[in-house]
């Protein structure tokens with residue numbers, strides 16, 4: 001093809017790619033599974049942990065698939081000190097930072113599934129209950145449970161299915177940084 005046609009084809013491909021990226025940011029009610037692409041190139045020590053966390057979230061929900069290195073909805077980083085945290089830019093999109101020092105104290109898989117939980121629309125819930133994934137560090141270093149509760153998993157499914165009220169959706173899907181999750185003071189509520 002001549003160079004002009006080739007440029008047009010490249011532009012069309014870029015547009016198609018951008019459109020695909022928006023399907024997660026603005027999920028429409030649908031029964032088909034939506035794919036969140038995560039990238040572990042900046043967290044080589046935790047790539048295996050991220051894969052396990054992806055399987056846990058896929059199995060716990062009925063409309064989500066998390067796939068490694070097919071795109072960059074979710075970038076995972078490893079840092080040293082300062083605390084693990086999540087930076088959600090929109091539902092299903094953002095960055096997760098795993099603090100290697102905290103991951104040596106707390107279960108790294110629980111940290112990973114918890115921080116991804118923020119990207120999937122869940123807030124912190126520091127009630128000290130190890131059965132609650134979003135209780136995070138409040139459940140102590142002995143808590144290694146990496147699974148969301150049924151209620152937590154169902155909320156994520158509902159968020160991606162678009163079945164919650166607009167008010168509930170807007171409080172769970174916007175840009176937000178979830179800092180200081182690990183460790184956390186024990187609080188109730």
Ligand SMILES: [Zn+2]
Nearest residue numbers: 124136178181
């Ligand atoms: Zn948290």
